[in-house]
Amino acid sequence: MIYFDNAATGGSKPYCVRETVNSVIAFLCANPTRSGHKLANAGAEAVFRCRNLLKEVFGCGSAERVIFTKNCTEALNTAIFGILKKGDHAVMTCAEHNSVLRPTERLKKSIGLETDVIYPEKNAYISQKYLITYDAIKPFIKKNTRLVITNHCSNVTGAFTDVKGIGEGLKRDFPEVLYMVDGAQSGGHVSIDMARDKIDVLCLAGHKGLGGIMGSGALLFSEAADIAPLTFGGTGSDAFKLDQPDYYPERLESGTLNLPAIVSLYEGVLATNPTMGKNAEKLVFLTETLISALKKTSGVKVYSQPNPCGIVAFSAENLPSGEYAELLSEKYDIAVRGGFHCAPLMHRYLETEKNGLVRISLSAENTERETAAFLAAAKELSFM
Amino acid sequence: MIYFDNAATGGSKPYCVRETVNSVIAFLCANPTRSGHKLANAGAEAVFRCRNLLKEVFGCGSAERVIFTKNCTEALNTAIFGILKKGDHAVMTCAEHNSVLRPTERLKKSIGLETDVIYPEKNAYISQKYLITYDAIKPFIKKNTRLVITNHCSNVTGAFTDVKGIGEGLKRDFPEVLYMVDGAQSGGHVSIDMARDKIDVLCLAGHKGLGGIMGSGALLFSEAADIAPLTFGGTGSDAFKLDQPDYYPERLESGTLNLPAIVSLYEGVLATNPTMGKNAEKLVFLTETLISALKKTSGVKVYSQPNPCGIVAFSAENLPSGEYAELLSEKYDIAVRGGFHCAPLMHRYLETEKNGLVRISLSAENTERETAAFLAAAKELSFM
Numbered sequence: 001m002i003y004f005d006n007a008a009t010g011g012s013k014p015y016c017v018r019e020t021v022n023s024v025i026a027f028l029c030a031n032p033t034r035s036g037h038k039l040a041n042a043g044a045e046a047v048f049r050c051r052n053l054l055k056e057v058f059g060c061g062s063a064e065r066v067i068f069t070k071n072c073t074e075a076l077n078t079a080i081f082g083i084l085k086k087g088d089h090a091v092m093t094c095a096e097h098n099s100v101l102r103p104t105e106r107l108k109k110s111i112g113l114e115t116d117v118i119y120p121e122k123n124a125y126i127s128q129k130y131l132i133t134y135d136a137i138k139p140f141i142k143k144n145t146r147l148v149i150t151n152h153c154s155n156v157t158g159a160f161t162d163v164k165g166i167g168e169g170l171k172r173d174f175p176e177v178l179y180m181v182d183g184a185q186s187g188g189h190v191s192i193d194m195a196r197d198k199i200d201v202l203c204l205a206g207h208k209g210l211g212g213i214m215g216s217g218a219l220l221f222s223e224a225a226d227i228a229p230l231t232f233g234g235t236g237s238d239a240f241k242l243d244q245p246d247y248y249p250e251r252l253e254s255g256t257l258n259l260p261a262i263v264s265l266y267e268g269v270l271a272t273n274p275t276m277g278k279n280a281e282k283l284v285f286l287t288e289t290l291i292s293a294l295k296k297t298s299g300v301k302v303y304s305q306p307n308p309c310g311i312v313a314f315s316a317e318n319l320p321s322g323e324y325a326e327l328l329s330e331k332y333d334i335a336v337r338g339g340f341h342c343a344p345l346m347h348r349y350l351e352t353e354k355n356g357l358v359r360i361s362l363s364a365e366n367t368e369r370e371t372a373a374f375l376a377a378a379k380e381l382s383f384m
Numbered sequence: 385m386i387y388f389d390n391a392a393t394g395g396s397k398p399y400c401v402r403e404t405v406n407s408v409i410a411f412l413c414a415n416p417t418r419s420g421h422k423l424a425n426a427g428a429e430a431v432f433r434c435r436n437l438l439k440e441v442f443g444c445g446s447a448e449r450v451i452f453t454k455n456c457t458e459a460l461n462t463a464i465f466g467i468l469k470k471g472d473h474a475v476m477t478c479a480e481h482n483s484v485l486r487p488t489e490r491l492k493k494s495i496g497l498e499t500d501v502i503y504p505e506k507n508a509y510i511s512q513k514y515l516i517t518y519d520a521i522k523p524f525i526k527k528n529t530r531l532v533i534t535n536h537c538s539n540v541t542g543a544f545t546d547v548k549g550i551g552e553g554l555k556r557d558f559p560e561v562l563y564m565v566d567g568a569q570s571g572g573h574v575s576i577d578m579a580r581d582k583i584d585v586l587c588l589a590g591h592k593g594l595g596g597i598m599g600s601g602a603l604l605f606s607e608a609a610d611i612a613p614l615t616f617g618g619t620g621s622d623a624f625k626l627d628q629p630d631y632y633p634e635r636l637e638s639g640t641l642n643l644p645a646i647v648s649l650y651e652g653v654l655a656t657n658p659t660m661g662k663n664a665e666k667l668v669f670l671t672e673t674l675i676s677a678l679k680k681t682s683g684v685k686v687y688s689q690p691n692p693c694g695i696v697a698f699s700a701e702n703l704p705s706g707e708y709a710e711l712l713s714e715k716y717d718i719a720v721r722g723g724f725h726c727a728p729l730m731h732r733y734l735e736t737e738k739n740g741l742v743r744i745s746l747s748a749e750n751t752e753r754e755t756a757a758f759l760a761a762a763k764e765l766s767f768m
Contacts (some may be wrong), residue, residue: 001423008415008424021644022406027596030393035721036706037713040392070454070599073639078721087507098626099617099639105626106616113583118732204477207640213409215454215599215642230614232490233457233483234726240737242482242489242728255457255483256393256591258599260644322420329421337419342618344626 002334002370007155007185007311007361009214011335014271017211017264020297024263032257034236043259057273058202058309059193060220064248067219068262072184073099076221078252079180080104080149082227083201086365088146089114093132093161094345095154100182101345104149116140119349121153131159134169141170147178152186156346156357157304158311160186160285167198172350178225184208188272189280189309200225208259209309209363211268216261219252227252279364280308286314286362286371292376298382304349304359310362318384321356327384328358332377334359386718386754391539391569391695391745393591395719398655399743408647411672416641418620427643434650434662435633441657442586443577444604448632451603452584452646456568457483459587459603462636463564463649464488464533466611467585472530473498477516477545478729479538484566485729488533500524503733509687518553523556531562536570540730540741541688542671542695544570551582562609568592572656573664573693590645593693593747595652600645603636611636663748664692670746670755671696677759682766687734687741694746702768705740711768712742716761720744 024046032043033279051063060066069075080103084090092100094117107113118136125131132150141148148170162183170179180201183192188209196200199372201223206216221227232244233254245251272279288306295302299317316324325338339356340347347353360374387395408430416427435447444450453459455519464487465710468474478501491497502520509515516534525532532554534545547565554563564585567576572593578586581608590600605611616628617638629635672690679686683701700708709722723740724731731737744758 001421003414003421003423005414005424008418009413009450011413013409013413018406019407019447021409022402025397025402025405029393029395029591030389030719031389031598034392035719036710036723037385037389037719037721038717039387039719040389070458070642071639074454074615077615077617077638098623100653101626102616102638106628167698205640213644214413214415214640215645217639231458231461232480232486233461234486234739236726237483239724239726239731240728241676242485244486244490254428254461254486255455255601256589256598256647258454260597261599261642326420329694333422335414335419335421335423337421339420340621340623342620344624347623 002373003361004362004366004374005335005337006363007208007359009270010209010211010363012363012365013213014211014268016271017213017267020267021213021264023109024260028259032259046259046263046266047257053266053269054218054220055240057269058220059195061195061222062374064219067249067252068257069217069219070258072182072203072205073218075217076100076182077103078200078219078230079203079221079227081230083147083178083225084113086111087144089144090147090149091116091118091137091140091145092149093118094349095131095151095159095161095343096149096345097151097155097182097184098342098344100149114144117345119164125157125159125350126305130162132161134162134165135219138169139207141174141177144163145174145177147180149180149182151182151184152192153307153309154346155185156341156343156359157313158307158309159305160307163199164197171198185309188276189283191276194220194222206268209272210265211272212265213261215258215341216265218265282364283308283310283362286310286366286368290360290371290375294378297378300378300382312360313357315352315355315357316382319381321358324358324381327381328377334377335373386757388746388750388758389719389721390747391592391743393720394595396747396749398595398652400599400655401651403522404651405597405644405648408644412643416643430643430647431641434646437582437650437653438602438604441653443579443606445606449605451633451636453601453603454599454642456566456587456589456680458743459601460484460566461485461487462603462614463585463587463611464491465604465614467531467562467609468497470495471527471528473526474531474533475500475502475521475524475529476533477502478733479515479535479543479545479727480533480537480729481535481566481568482726482728484533498528501729509541509543509734510689511653514546516545518546518549521550522557523552525558525561529558529561531564533564533566535566535568536576537691537693538730539569540725540727540743541697542553543689544691547583548581555582567651569693572660573667577662578604578606591653594649594655595646595656596649599642600649602649603647635767656657666748667692667694668748670694670750670752673757674744674759678762684762684766696744697741699736699739699741700766703765708742708765711765712761718758718761730745
């Protein structure tokens with residue numbers, strides 16, 4: 001099968017990731033930070049190494065503020081519910097995933113959270129370098145704005161947000177506003193540096209561009225952010241306190257940590273970080289190739305610009321996206337995702353609410369031979 | 385190293401678990417229930433197979449009410465926060481883990497939850513078959529009691545709760561009260577059947593007796609229970625609804641599922657379930673051996689009865705439990721857990737709040753040779 005669904009989860013893991021997970025499951029089955037014996041301590045060291053690596057790679061101020069989660073959704077939920085309080089206002093964009101839209105919708109109903117959702121100009125997704133810039137955000141900041149949430153790269157089209165511009169603008173003009181970035185799609189594909197880009201909260205999926213396995217995710221936050229816990233329980237510390245510990249990471253990590261996922265993330269980041277620039281070039285080239293060929297394909301409309309996350313979204317006038325994706329899988333053994341990609345407002349913005357979009361999402365493992373095979377299939381499908 | 389810390393996490397995984405996880409990470413990297421292509425569908429089928437297996441093995445009414453969590457703590461939190469409302473009263477026992485005590489403490493502060501914690505008679509842990517019976521629970525049920533929470537087997541001493549007696553009693557006398565069981569320690573060691581034992585909510589750790597890897601946990605609940613979500617986000621369904629779907633399992637499962645952990649749980653349950661009875665016999669025998677020998681060891685006090693979960697807790701008058709555990713690890717290469725095991729009220733009940741207890745926790749993989757090596761070490765340590 002040709003796997004073009006890497007934005008859902010990375011289709012192949014680096015060899016070191018597979019081998020290390022295998023070794024941990026065979027030889028390091030011990031509960032890190034719980035018991036004090038040698039094996040548990042070796043597990044705790046592996047966990048700390050990963051915290052420290054993420055701190056370094058993503059410019060987070062402290063390793064204690066690197067929290068391991070089961071996926072990016074849990075990271076986003078933890079931050080949203082842990083930061084926003086009654087009376088607060090939050091700004092987000094139409095490009096957000098349901099993992100941002102649904103928690104904030106919940107807070108609208110439970111505590112009366114005020115929100116604004118930013119829609120860019122009609123053709124911005126195709127005509128501008130960034131879908132969302134600071135200029136679009138700034139007019140929406142109010143006295144009670146507590147949090148600005150933007151994704152870094154749209155999971156639907158691969159369109160980018162000007163994270164650095166927004167981070168710098170907010171810190172300059174509204175230093176009391178926290179800036180949170182959903183890096184689910186961009187992590188591992190482009191450089192993200194919380195200190196450089198003035199990001200307060202960064203949420204990551206470990207199992208996409210970062211090369212980890214499913215079950216890995218992370219929440220990183222600066223000294224400016226204080227995040228109340230979403231879950232409560234054993235932390236291996238202060239056992240007699242019935243309140244959750246008030247220090248990080250324990251405050252936000254209850255219960256047994258997922259050691260295999262954490263070591264996979266460590267190995268994944270070690271493997272993908274040094275090759276990120278080269279891989280990004282390849283993905284820009286491959287998406288460029290796909291986009292220019294698809295534009296020449298009869299009945300196809302393309303919604304993406306070339307991008308380093310490897311995402312190309314398009315519609316075909318003769319087939320709804322779900323059917324198109326199914327045919328690609330059944331007839332050509334090519335895996336893509338049709339439909340709405342859990343990002344309803346982005347589809348509303350793109351006016352693709354009826355038939356959705358076919359989303360190709362590449363990794364640097366994909367080849368020109370594979371993109372050529374897909375283009376041949378797309379040509380055939382345009383005559384159906 | 386002799387690994388006697390299986391109550392923290394299972395020290396070795398069945399071969400089929402390791403091999404299947406390895407294969408899934410190599411060949412089944414696709415997001416189950418998201419995209420509709422063949423590989424994603426194969427993942428979704430693997431997830432459904434596991435739901436169905438847990439439903440069958442644990443007597444849960446429906447596979448849709450089997451929810452995958454990252455650990456037992458997340459399962460307990462989801463149920464506690466998702467069931468209890470303002471004005472409710474909950475009953476629990478001194479044997480509960482902080483994964484129950486801390487969420488309920490939180491609710492006491494946030495919504496004024498009323499709670500009662502049951503302490504059994506002073507020597508019940510050593511003199512009675514069950515630490516907690518229905519007779520102890522019944523007097524505490526009030527008009528507004530919504531939930532009774534008991535663990536099945538104490539993670540400190542291995543003492544059992546009469547789950548069947550409590551379940552039957554509650555359903556008979558107080559049918560509107562929900563009964564929730566923390567099966568973190570007992571799952572995979574003794575039979576649990578929600579229908580037979582009249583359990584409404586069952587929380588499981590996948591990585592202990594059930595043979596799965598860290599990162600696996602489950603929440604199972606009956607038709608009587610309705611659980612509101614703790615996290616919100618993408619479910620691969622109803623993308624245009626900004627409210628979380630109101631049907632299970634989607635209502636309680638946001639974001640990418642942990643496919644490697646789920647298949648490990650499936651393989652683990654398939655491997656451990658048929659041998660559970662034989663393994664329980666072995667663990668009762670091994671704990672019996674340890675207990676009778678420790679009782680003859682100078683300065684040692686034992687807090688456990690023989691049990692099928694393989695747990696033996698003791699104190700040594702010459703050494704605090706933490707130091708004892710450290711010496712066992714450093715000098716004898718034996719892994720146990722000292723301290724308080726995230727179960728403060730159990731230690732209060734046992735009057736071991738000062739020095740904690742040394743906890744040995746065996747699996748059926750452990751041997752008589754290993755218990756003999758430990759007993760030789762314990763003898764030496766008693767002379768220190």
